[in-house]
Structure formats: structure tokens, C-alpha cells
Amino acid sequence: MKVVAVRGKMLDLRESLLNETERAVDGVVQVSGAGLFDSEERLMPLVSDYLSQQMETGLLSVASAKTYGQNLGYMLDFLKSRSEFSSSERDFCFIEAGSHAYRQYFKQLLEDEDLEGNTARNRDATLMSFMNKYLCVSSDGGPPRREHNPYAGGMLTPAPKSKLIKGCTMKELQVLIEATPYERERCLLQFIFDAGLRRSEVARVTLENVIDALKFSGVSFISQEMLIPISAGYCPIYIEGSKGRGDSTKPRHSIVSRATLLRIKKYHASLLYRMHSRKYPKPSLTPAFFNAEGEGYSPNSVSKLLERLSDRAKDRLEKPISPHKLRHGNAYAILSSPDLGADYLERLTIAQKSLGHAQLSTTEKYNQIAMDLYRKLIDDNAITISRAQEMEALVEKTWIRIRPEDKK
Known part of the structure; x- marks a missing residue:
């Protein structure tokens, strides 16, 4: 089929086979x-x-x-x-x-x-x-199926058992990033993970979205308890999300680490990015990421990228990493970051809004994660590491300069 x-x-229709013997259809x-x-x-x-x-x-x-x-x-x-x-x-x-x-x-x-x-x-x-x-819907001549509706009593299969959700860990993300020699791909992988994107949402992230988020990253905050201004470790970024009715979109704001945005800023300052972005009239129409051909990413090209890098790194990965596993990893990162919310319930709500889930019950499936995937990372001084700190450390370990002679 x-x-x-x-x-x-x-x-x-002028080329239709219906016109093989005589003109039957015409026009566009x-x-x-x-x-x-x-x-x-x-x-x-x-x-x-x-x-x-x-x-x-x-x-x-x-x-x-x-x-x-x-x-x-x-x-x-x-x-x-x-x-x-x-x-x-x-x-x-x-x-x-x-x-x-x-x-x-x-x-x-x-x-x-x-x-x-x-x-x-x-x-x-x-x-x-x-x-x-x-x-089984009635029409002028009655419903097409006049026999008993098999679904009159509901679905025929039992409710599936809840499965343990396994997302991409920070270690696996670093392995994937190190599998490509191109900073533009490294930058994209970190952003998909950090923003919790679906693969279909990548192409709709624009240069304007990143610029607006970077404006927030430059704001300094001060409170009654702290007299020294501090910069936000996270910034909201507008995402033209998927999962709307039909082919429509469902907008939301995801939280992304400041370190990730600054990495993207360096990529956008490169001659490579500026060369491809010239053909777009304004930032709101310019893709935030370009592929090797200088075009925006499609959902299939995102999947192909993950397949290719997973294959290169297969000796260091237990299983291939799909785009959605990066999104799952984002949920774990939010839930395990001590600086995002006062308790687990607050972090769960933040994850719901950032991932674009309509119901909190959808996000609650991440409650059933293994402790090793919960990723309570501890540094040498036994201080819990936040998601923002993880992203900053990832940039320090994996950032590479985009040279003028680079083609990709």
C-alpha cells in the first residue's frame, strides 16, 4: 500500500492521461x-x-x-x-x-x-x-457500514503499559557534538537539546527569534537580597511550535541557556552564516541555522543529521540518538536543575510550558525516569550543577572556530 x-x-491538467484520446480536462x-x-x-x-x-x-x-x-x-x-x-x-x-x-x-x-x-x-x-x-456516519443513503460498529464500546486494544522514557544525557549530547567537525552542526545540536525542540520546529526558528532572546540575555537583574546586578542564566525564546490542529502551529516560549545563545551569536557572526543569510530580506524570514547547502533545515534533514552522527559515534553510544531523544533530554535537564523552581512541582510546570504540552499530565510521564537519567550531577565540591552551568561547560569543551575557508 x-x-x-x-x-x-x-x-x-493539460498533461493528464485523461486527455490521451480526447481533451477531457484542462487548466491548472x-x-x-x-x-x-x-x-x-x-x-x-x-x-x-x-x-x-x-x-x-x-x-x-x-x-x-x-x-x-x-x-x-x-x-x-x-x-x-x-x-x-x-x-x-x-x-x-x-x-x-x-x-x-x-x-x-x-x-x-x-x-x-x-x-x-x-x-x-x-x-x-x-x-x-x-x-x-x-x-458509521449516516448520510443521505445511510451509513456506508450497516453492520455493527466494532468501536461502539470503545477501543479494542488494552491501554499500553507505561514505558520508561530514556532521553539523551549530557554525556551523550557531548559525544554527538564531537562526532561532527562543523561548528554550525554542533551549535544546532546544543540548541535543539537546550530549547526542547521538535524536529519540525527547527526550520521555524528565525534569526529574529535569536536576536530577541539575546536582548533579554543582556539585561541585568538586582533584588533586595543582592546589591550586585546579575545576568540571567536563561532566556525565553519564541518558538513557532508544532502540534497545532491540522498543519497549523502552536506558539510558545521555551527557556534556553544564555551560554547556548552566545554560542549561536558567534555562529551568526561568522562569514559562513552571513553569506547564506544575505539572500533573505529581513531577520524574521532568515533561518537561524543553515545546512551544508545554505538552506534552512527540514524535519527530514534534522533526522538525517542525527542518524549520521549517531552512526559515527556508535562505539561511544549505547543506542542511536533521535531528535525526540534530545527533547526528552531537555525535560530531564529542567527537572534536575536546582535553580529552576523551588521544588519538583515548579520544575514540572516550567517543563510543561517550555515543551509546549497542553496538559501537565503529558509532562508527568517524565516522573518515571531512572535515577541515572535524572542526572543529579555533582562536581568535585559536591555542589549540584545547574542546567545553565552544564550548557556553559559544554560550550567550553566543544566550541570550535568557524574559519573563513570553511565551506560547511
């Missing part, structure tokens, strides 16, 4: 929607119509539509493998199959294929949405 999903794509049209195709390139009408409707109403992004299509494709393959549905037309076996077939599918996944509970649950949620929002 193959899923194709687009939003606002322009198509020139804008297309939004999704389609599920089998191995013979035949369109699956029910699934495709459902995905397109959900995209049209803004309930599914392009990426989510592809994931939903793949999940429904897995179920369709299972139904087609059963003798009673082998001759079923296209994807109409979704209508014909009884509840027992759906239950048998998840039994096979969990017991025979030993699929992880979270993965099975995601496929279960996709099928429930397909049933409740499409196949």
Missing part, C-alpha cells in the same frame, strides 16, 4: 487531499475519501494523513489475506468485515507479531476514527 497526501499543490488546479493505493496503483475509494475529508476540515495534517493511511493500509492487507475477503472489491472489506475480524487483527499484532502496545494502540485509534467519523 502507498499513501499520497498533498495540500494546496498546483497541477497542470489546486489540489488538497490524500489517496491510498494498492500494489497495482489502484485507488482505495473509502480510505481516500475519509482522509481527504479530514484534511479538508483541518483535522489532519499532511503528515498525519500519511500515517493514518499507512495504518489503514495495514488493516486492509490483513483483511485481504483472509479467504472471506480475498475477492472483495478495492477496500470495501472494511464495510463487510464483522467485529470479530477487527479483534482478530489486534490479537495477531499483540500475540503473534509481538507488536509494541503503543504502536497497536495508534493503529486502533486510527481505525476507530475511520469508523466513528466516516464508515
Whole structure:
């Protein structure tokens, strides 16, 4: 099965195969929607119509539509493998199959294929949405599926067991950083970790966002207890966050260490960065980070970078580090930093706001972390090290100069 999903794509119908024998369609049209195709390139009408409707109403992004299509494709393959549905037309076996077939599918996944509970649950949620929002919804001719709704009583899989979340540690972050000889990549890795970014958010961080955060870093604070002004160890930075409805964004402010921002400032002062930034008219449109080709990072290029560096450092890493593990590491860093909040609950709230979680319960999953990952780092004088101090030490250990002759 193959899923194709687009939003606002322009198509020139003059080259369409529909015009092979006679002129049937013409002109340029804008297309939004999704389609599920089998191995013979035949369109699956029910699934495709459902995905397109959900995209049209803004309930599914392009990426989510592809994931939903793949999940429904897995179920369709299972139904087609059963003798009673082998001759079923296209994807109409979704209508014909009884509840027992759906239950048998998840039994096979969990017991025979030993699929992880979270993965099975995601496929279960996709099928429930397909049933409740499409196949079992009444229309002029009645609902497409007239049989009993398999999801009338809720989801078919048991709630997955909570898994221990393992994020990237400071030691692993340093190993990753040392695996690249390019300061621009080292700078990016530290920023993703320190700001708790999703990979899809990297491209939306602009030069203006960094400049505004640096303005805050220059402010000195004074209190009644302290007569000597101090500089903030952390600064708020505006993030055009992901996880909004459809393809929309969900803005937030993350806290990032001053040391990380100063490292980015040095990168932005380099001839390399200034050369690539010239083609952008203003800071609000200029990416904060450029790849080797002088373009902003895409989500896939961020993942490829982590894959490449994890492979280089495989002798020093237990497992490859994904972009989201850097984000998990940020949560641990906040929760274990003594200068962020008076107690653990305050730090949990700070982590929630910085990571952009809508509910505190989402952030609370980090309660179930191993003590070694909780990262209560102690220096030689038995003083707990803060996150800001960790970031400053990381810069001192790993910063390298960007020379004028550097191409990357």
C-alpha cells in the first residue's frame, strides 16, 4: 500500500492521461487531499475519501494523513489475506468485515507479531476514527457500514503499559557534538537539546527569534537580597511550535541557556552564516541555522543529521540518538536543575510550558525516569550543577572556530 497526501499543490491538467484520446480536462488546479493505493496503483475509494475529508476540515495534517493511511493500509492487507475477503472489491472489506475480524487483527499484532502496545494502540485509534467519523456516519443513503460498529464500546486494544522514557544525557549530547567537525552542526545540536525542540520546529526558528532572546540575555537583574546586578542564566525564546490542529502551529516560549545563545551569536557572526543569510530580506524570514547547502533545515534533514552522527559515534553510544531523544533530554535537564523552581512541582510546570504540552499530565510521564537519567550531577565540591552551568561547560569543551575557508 502507498499513501499520497498533498495540500494546496498546483497541477497542470493539460498533461493528464485523461486527455490521451480526447481533451477531457484542462487548466491548472489546486489540489488538497490524500489517496491510498494498492500494489497495482489502484485507488482505495473509502480510505481516500475519509482522509481527504479530514484534511479538508483541518483535522489532519499532511503528515498525519500519511500515517493514518499507512495504518489503514495495514488493516486492509490483513483483511485481504483472509479467504472471506480475498475477492472483495478495492477496500470495501472494511464495510463487510464483522467485529470479530477487527479483534482478530489486534490479537495477531499483540500475540503473534509481538507488536509494541503503543504502536497497536495508534493503529486502533486510527481505525476507530475511520469508523466513528466516516464508515458509521449516516448520510443521505445511510451509513456506508450497516453492520455493527466494532468501536461502539470503545477501543479494542488494552491501554499500553507505561514505558520508561530514556532521553539523551549530557554525556551523550557531548559525544554527538564531537562526532561532527562543523561548528554550525554542533551549535544546532546544543540548541535543539537546550530549547526542547521538535524536529519540525527547527526550520521555524528565525534569526529574529535569536536576536530577541539575546536582548533579554543582556539585561541585568538586582533584588533586595543582592546589591550586585546579575545576568540571567536563561532566556525565553519564541518558538513557532508544532502540534497545532491540522498543519497549523502552536506558539510558545521555551527557556534556553544564555551560554547556548552566545554560542549561536558567534555562529551568526561568522562569514559562513552571513553569506547564506544575505539572500533573505529581513531577520524574521532568515533561518537561524543553515545546512551544508545554505538552506534552512527540514524535519527530514534534522533526522538525517542525527542518524549520521549517531552512526559515527556508535562505539561511544549505547543506542542511536533521535531528535525526540534530545527533547526528552531537555525535560530531564529542567527537572534536575536546582535553580529552576523551588521544588519538583515548579520544575514540572516550567517543563510543561517550555515543551509546549497542553496538559501537565503529558509532562508527568517524565516522573518515571531512572535515577541515572535524572542526572543529579555533582562536581568535585559536591555542589549540584545547574542546567545553565552544564550548557556553559559544554560550550567550553566543544566550541570550535568557524574559519573563513570553511565551506560547511
